[in-house]
Structures are given as structure tokens and as C-alpha cells.
Amino acid sequence: MPRAAALLRDPNPTVRAHAVWLVFSFQHPRTKADVIRHLTGALADEDAAVRRNAARLLCLFESDAECAAPEITKLLTDDDAEVRVMAAFSLWRILRQADVVLPTLRAEFENADERLSANARHIVKTIEATSPTRPSDP
Numbered sequence: 124m125p126r127a128a129a130l131l132r133d134p135n136p137t138v139r140a141h142a143v144w145l146v147f148s149f150q151h152p153r154t155k156a157d158v159i160r161h162l163t164g165a166l167a168d169e170d171a172a173v174r175r176n177a178a179r180l181l182c183l184f185e186s187d188a189e190c191a192a193p194e195i196t197k198l199l200t201d202d203d204a205e206v207r208v209m210a211a212f213s214l215w216r217i218l219r220q221a222d223v224v225l226p227t228l229r230a231e232f233e234n235a236d237e238r239l240s241a242n243a244r245h246i247v248k249t250i251e252a253t254s255p256t257r258p259s260d261p
């Protein structure tokens with residue numbers, strides 16, 4: 124994994140975006156903490172695709188990635204709308220705190236990108252359907 128992790132520092136953002144997936148592929152019970160650490164570091168990358176991919180993959184660790192929650196939370200106000208939506212979904216999968224992520228997702232309902240808007244709506248419906256207590260509308 125060290126060579127794959129080194130690619131996260133490549134000057135080419137496309138290489139870094141793919142390196143996130145490569146690092147994730149090394150997950151194993153013995154390396155899970157290292158993978159989570161490297162993915163958490165990628166959340167601060169200057170490239171939106173790298174941040175989005177890192178958030179997407181961290182959510183697959185669910186509560187095991189709770190240490191990444193503070194860094195993912197910062198992405199809820201990212202300049203890139205796709206990063207914000209993915210960060211909200213990732214936080215939901217990790218923390219299961221609907222009230223933390225629903226405002227970010229609902230703010231994207233009127234996004235000009237219909238695909239992104241539909242994705243945000245779908246995630247909200249999923250959260251509302253699986254929350255122990257349904258969150259109230261703001």
C-alpha cells in the first residue's frame with residue numbers, strides 16, 4: 124500500500140482521484156486503519172474529484188470511519204456541490220445523525236444540475252425512511 128498511498132501526492136489530480144480507489148482496494152482487517160487514515164487525508168485535496176471519491180469510500184467503512192467525521196463535516200460547506208452531497212451522505216453512513224446532514228442535502232434540491240438535485244432528494248428519502256425517528260422539516 125505505500126506505493127499506492129504515495130500516488131495521493133502526485134501532482135496530477137486525475138492520478139490522485141484514481142489513487143483514492145487504489146488505496147481503498149487495499150482494505151483488509153490489518154490495514155483498515157491505514158486505509159481510513161489515507162482516505163481522510165485525501166479529503167483535504169485541492170481537487171474536488173479526489174475529495175468526493177475519498178468521502179464516497181469512507182462511507183463504506185460506516186462507524187469504523189468515525190475518526191474521519193470532523194474532516195468530512197468540513198466538506199458540508201465545500202465550494203463543489205457534488206462534494207457537499209457526497210460528504211453529507213458519507214456522514215450519514217458513518218454517524219447516522221440525520222439532523223447533521225439534512226440541511227446540506229435539502230439545500231441542493233434546487234440545484235441547476237438536475238442529476239445532483241435528484242441524487243440529494245433520493246438520499247434524503249433514504250435517510251427519512253431509515254431514521255429511527257423521522258426528522259422534522261425545517
